[in-house]
Amino acid sequence: MKYGVLSNYIGGKKTPSASERKMDVFSPLDGTLLGQIPLSNQTDLDAAVTAAKSAAPAWAAMPVKERVQVFFKYKNLLEQHFDELTQLVHEENGKTIDEAKAEIEKSIELTEFACSMPQLISGEVQEVSRGVECVTQHVAVGVVASIAPFNFPAMVPNWTIPNAIVLGNAMILKPSEIVPLSSLRLAELLKAAGLPDGIFNIVNGDREMVEAICDHPGIDAVSFVGSTKVAKLVYQRASASLKRVVALGGAKNHLMVLPDANPAMTASNVTASMSGCAGQRCMAASAMLGVGNIDHIVTLIAEEARKVVPGKNLGAVISAQAKARIEDYIGQAEKAGAKILVDGRNVVVPGKEGGYYVGPTVIDYVTPDMSVAREEIFGPVISIIRVKNLEEAIHIENANPYGNAASVFTQSGGLARWVADRVSAGMVGVNIGVPVPREPFSFGGWNESKFGACDITGKSSIEFWTKLKKITTKWNPEARTNWMS
Numbered sequence: 001m002k003y004g005v006l007s008n009y010i011g012g013k014k015t016p017s018a019s020e021r022k023m024d025v026f027s028p029l030d031g032t033l034l035g036q037i038p039l040s041n042q043t044d045l046d047a048a049v050t051a052a053k054s055a056a057p058a059w060a061a062m063p064v065k066e067r068v069q070v071f072f073k074y075k076n077l078l079e080q081h082f083d084e085l086t087q088l089v090h091e092e093n094g095k096t097i098d099e100a101k102a103e104i105e106k107s108i109e110l111t112e113f114a115c116s117m118p119q120l121i122s123g124e125v126q127e128v129s130r131g132v133e134c135v136t137q138h139v140a141v142g143v144v145a146s147i148a149p150f151n152f153p154a155m156v157p158n159w160t161i162p163n164a165i166v167l168g169n170a171m172i173l174k175p176s177e178i179v180p181l182s183s184l185r186l187a188e189l190l191k192a193a194g195l196p197d198g199i200f201n202i203v204n205g206d207r208e209m210v211e212a213i214c215d216h217p218g219i220d221a222v223s224f225v226g227s228t229k230v231a232k233l234v235y236q237r238a239s240a241s242l243k244r245v246v247a248l249g250g251a252k253n254h255l256m257v258l259p260d261a262n263p264a265m266t267a268s269n270v271t272a273s274m275s276g277c278a279g280q281r282c283m284a285a286s287a288m289l290g291v292g293n294i295d296h297i298v299t300l301i302a303e304e305a306r307k308v309v310p311g312k313n314l315g316a317v318i319s320a321q322a323k324a325r326i327e328d329y330i331g332q333a334e335k336a337g338a339k340i341l342v343d344g345r346n347v348v349v350p351g352k353e354g355g356y357y358v359g360p361t362v363i364d365y366v367t368p369d370m371s372v373a374r375e376e377i378f379g380p381v382i383s384i385i386r387v388k389n390l391e392e393a394i395h396i397e398n399a400n401p402y403g404n405a406a407s408v409f410t411q412s413g414g415l416a417r418w419v420a421d422r423v424s425a426g427m428v429g430v431n432i433g434v435p436v437p438r439e440p441f442s443f444g445g446w447n448e449s450k451f452g453a454c455d456i457t458g459k460s461s462i463e464f465w466t467k468l469k470k471i472t473t474k475w476n477p478e479a480r481t482n483w484m485s
């Protein structure tokens, strides 16, 4: 085991878990055993909350301009350790080196945004009555928890770490038990950057730890990223114990392709969106609504997909179960009468026979009732649904319960705007397959892709990670006294 038995990270130190339960961590690249993580228990969480609670007041009392200095250093450390972090993400998640690099680049961008927080959170001030002034301040919420999924081992933790901590909170991170390595390294870099002990803690674990976090009276806010099923549970359970919660869920992203779309650009965008990170992105294209005659574009998509080669420019999916689930979906579509144009089933990468690979898969003539059209597959699969007109396309997109992303491919600005106004999704792309709003814009979907009021990154997240204090002041005792003066 290259990484041995991993620990938690509490109060600035690697801390063995009090739990006897452990889980093996495998590399999806070739199935090798990387290490074991503890599945922590209530004792571990109590220790993390105690550490966070005792460190939080001094951290929150520092001016934001001082807190942000730690994150300037953290950004430099992410750059200095870029290759090492890239390798960790590649190894534990199975994505390609280029995809892992993009994840660290994005982590750097997220940190840069947090470093601009002093400029973003300066309060408002106004003389609201004669001699009476009102001032607003963003105050830290306290101890916050961040629960992460497997698909972005470094980026999703960094969606929350820099912003929440710069804004004065102490954090407990629960990484995905499937990909715990990158987070532990981030904890060491935060300490090296000068973050006081106890402000960032990690408790490894599974469902039991998530439930303990939702229930813990010492935790004030919870952010969650993962599947819709669990997002709902976390939203309900943590809200029931009166925490503020934002819970991001799964997705079924629809791309609408119009006959006038630029064929080459559309084909490369659709293919990159559905196959990037082996389709394990909550922003991945999953269903394509082909409006009218788009045969020429479908042919190009199939050609592009054939250039995506597992083990080369296509990474592994996360587990043997994920591979079986994705292949089963393809089989269901075939059985239901869809046409498999490019088939990614039964792929074996020479020299990596123990890895979990699914090739890019293009399925044509899918109908809206098929499981591949309705459910999140989370693999490199695109289901093409042929529709007569844009109304039909909008109807299908609007009927899906998720609402993370939607895109339209066309050369008509008017039609693009018509579609953008009607799709029911939080993030919309025009001629863009993965419409992630880069900083300072915030990330967050609609409908069953997100529960809670704020987005998880960008300016919107400031409202989540802080409480707004309004201070009204009067220094003119000679003024008339009524309720406005």
Ligand code: NAD
Residues within 6 Å of the ligand: 147, 148, 149, 150, 151, 156, 174, 175, 176, 177, 205, 206, 207, 208, 210, 211, 225, 226, 227, 228, 230, 231, 233, 248, 249, 250, 251, 281, 282, 376, 378, 404, 445, 449
């Ligand atoms: P998951 O829901 O299985 O796990 C996410 C977290 O929840 C993990 O930390 C896990 O330990 C915990 N968990 C799992 N089952 C639980 C249960 N029954 N009770 C309590 N906690 C539980 O998700 P995943 O498989 O790690 O990640 C993939 C999913 O995440 C996909 O659905 C994807 O769309 C979604 N995702 C969404 C976004 C977004 O921004 N909306 C971003 C990334 C991933």
